[in-house]
Structure formats: C-alpha cells, structure tokens
Amino acid sequence: MADNKDYDVIILGGSYAGLSAAMALGRSLRSVLIIDSGLPCNRQTPYSHNFITHDGEKPNVIAEKAKTQVLNYETVKFLDDHAVGGRKTDNGIAIVTQSGREYKAKKLVVTTGIKDLMPDIKGFAACWGISVIHCPYCHGYEFRNQKTGIMANGERAFHIASLVNNLTDKITILTSGKADFNEEQISKLQKNNIKIIEKEVAEMVHEHGHIKHVIFKDGSEHSFDAVYAAIPFIQHSDIPVALGCELTEQGYIKVDMLYKTTIADVFAGGDNTNPMRSVSNAVAAGNMIGAVVNSEITQERF
Structure with missing residues (x-):
C-alpha cells in the first residue's frame, strides 16, 4: 500500500x-x-x-x-x-x-x-498463449514434431516458417487470403514441404485452450496441435x-x-x-x- x-x-x-x-x-x-x-x-x-x-x-x-x-x-x-x-x-x-x-x-x-487484439475467430482467444502461440523460442520446443500451423502471410509467415522448420516437418501456412510470397520464398517453402492454405479461418475447435482443428469459412477442416499467429x-x-x-x-x-x-x-x-x-x-x-x-x-x- x-x-x-x-x-x-x-x-x-x-x-x-x-x-x-x-x-x-x-x-x-x-x-x-x-x-x-x-x-x-x-x-x-x-x-x-x-x-x-x-x-x-x-x-x-x-x-x-x-x-x-x-x-x-x-x-x-x-x-x-x-x-x-x-x-x-x-x-x-x-x-x-x-x-x-x-x-x-x-x-x-x-x-x-x-x-x-484478438481476431474475430471463434475459439482464438481461448487458445491464445496455450496452443495458439507467438514465439518459437518461448513455446516451440513443447510442440516439436507436431502438426503446426502458421497464421500469417508474406515476410512474417516466411520468417516464422524458417524458424519452426527446425522443430517440426509438419508445417502449414494459413494466409487467410491470397498468399504473398516471392518466387524465391515459394521455392524454399516447397523445398521444405511447407504447405500453404489460402482459405480464411472461421473457428478454432479446442479443449480448454488446446487446439484440435481449424474450420475454414468454406466448411473444410484441418487438424493442428499448435498454431503460431501474428496479430x-x-x-x-x-x-x-x-x-x-x-x-x-x-x-x-x-x-x-x-x-x-x-x-x-x-x-x-x-x-x-x-x-x-x-x-x-x-x-x-x-x-x-x-x-x-x-x-x-x-x-x-x-
């Protein structure tokens, strides 16, 4: 006091x-x-x-x-x-x-x-800091070798992918719209078997903040253990x-x-x-x- x-x-x-x-x-x-x-x-x-x-x-x-x-x-x-x-x-x-x-x-x-500032995605805020994460150095080791998403685009997504690639070979970038990568970046992503999904995310299905899968706005789904997000x-x-x-x-x-x-x-x-x-x-x-x-x-x- x-x-x-x-x-x-x-x-x-x-x-x-x-x-x-x-x-x-x-x-x-x-x-x-x-x-x-x-x-x-x-x-x-x-x-x-x-x-x-x-x-x-x-x-x-x-x-x-x-x-x-x-x-x-x-x-x-x-x-x-x-x-x-x-x-x-x-x-x-x-x-x-x-x-x-x-x-x-x-x-x-x-x-x-x-x-x-949380995006208008159902389940995102509940997962933030638990399985929707921001930093490979703070959280990456705990999700090594697991199915990992990167919710970002362009240079930011490419940078995170290059770091996370050392921790897992199961990486998918979620650009929520048209991907924004140059030819050299596309080539490196393909060489490292990093997939790109351009569909917009509608919901993150989880249990007590631990993500199970992502539902896209077209109704399709993709399972993840962790998702890096730049917000x-x-x-x-x-x-x-x-x-x-x-x-x-x-x-x-x-x-x-x-x-x-x-x-x-x-x-x-x-x-x-x-x-x-x-x-x-x-x-x-x-x-x-x-x-x-x-x-x-x-x-x-x-």
Whole structure:
C-alpha cells in the first residue's frame, strides 16, 4: 500500500520488467511506488520457458515470488490500482489512478506491456498463449514434431516458417487470403514441404485452450496441435503517448539503448518497447532501467 504521495520513482506495471526495475532501485534505497492493475498479457500462458532457473515454471509463480522479494526492500511500495492519467510537473511526473489518487515522482518507468487484439475467430482467444502461440523460442520446443500451423502471410509467415522448420516437418501456412510470397520464398517453402492454405479461418475447435482443428469459412477442416499467429496490438497504457512519448512505426514505445523515451524523466521497457516478448528479456530490461534511473537521480542530487 502507498503510504505517501511523493516518490523518487513511479513504476507503471508490476510484472517482470517493473519488478526487476524496482529491485535495482530498492537496493539503492530509492523510494519507489509500483502501480499495477493485475492484468499481465501472459496470464493465460501455462508455463514460462527459455529462462534459466525458471524453465517450465508458471508465469504467475515467477511474478509472485519476484513481488515478495522486491517488497522486502522497505523503500518499495506496491499499489493495486489502475493508472489512468499522467502529467509533467516542474519536478518530474504526476500519475492519477482510477481510485482518484495522485502520486508524484522524479522519474516514471513504464513497463505496462501491450494488449493483443484478438481476431474475430471463434475459439482464438481461448487458445491464445496455450496452443495458439507467438514465439518459437518461448513455446516451440513443447510442440516439436507436431502438426503446426502458421497464421500469417508474406515476410512474417516466411520468417516464422524458417524458424519452426527446425522443430517440426509438419508445417502449414494459413494466409487467410491470397498468399504473398516471392518466387524465391515459394521455392524454399516447397523445398521444405511447407504447405500453404489460402482459405480464411472461421473457428478454432479446442479443449480448454488446446487446439484440435481449424474450420475454414468454406466448411473444410484441418487438424493442428499448435498454431503460431501474428496479430496486431496496442499499448496497454495510453499514458506514455499522452505525455508525449513517441512510438515506432510498429507501435512500440521508442526508447534509446538506455531505455529513455523521447520525453525527459520517462523510461520504458519490456514488451511495450520491442517484439522480444519473453520473461527473461523483460527482467533484463528492468534491471538496466533501474540502474539508469538510479544513475540519473544520483547525478541530479550529488
């Protein structure tokens, strides 16, 4: 619970990147307020992989353990609330929450992630993060040698197919319309026996999120064990843009190598800044952000 209204740092988003930043700052005795609404983007994902010491662990178990450890640092506070607004002040940033409270800090760290926009396909959302997946490094090993679909087109589909081809030889690309590949790409797909279906998907039949088969709009079916999907997203929080932070062409918050946004005193990291959506990447980003923010505060006060 937040005991006061003024902090060195406010962190929006209390998942992996936010908690990692908070730990680095807490160990430097910085007063930190983490504001989190409890909706991580991987909340349906049953297991986290490709993260040493935590491989195969449930994501919420990692997060809860991290939260417990971070809150052992007495200068770090955690607020269960939703940040709805922000503004620049003479000395930093002010954040307003859904409960109507306002908090101020010298620095703001945004680790709120992104919000995936589910397509209008029956069963898709229920399978997302379980058997409809986004990353070969996070999920591919568990579906090795199994019947795998790739719901994408063009360069994105070709890239995923090249990676997944090392994990299974049972690959079908679902372009949901006319395939968009050049002659060289078509030749490589054919060489690797990768099929292409141009029909639009109407439904994903599943059991508790585990896909069984896809039904196309013409009524035909195709069985799969997993489907990779490239879907659009938006920023989970609109506060960075409201403060003036620039986004990239892809919709990520623009940051430099030190995770500084285009607005002074505002930092960002994790899923909201790059496509490498993994727990390990978020933790690494948060650790660096904590160090950089602490360094800035030190230089301003020393």
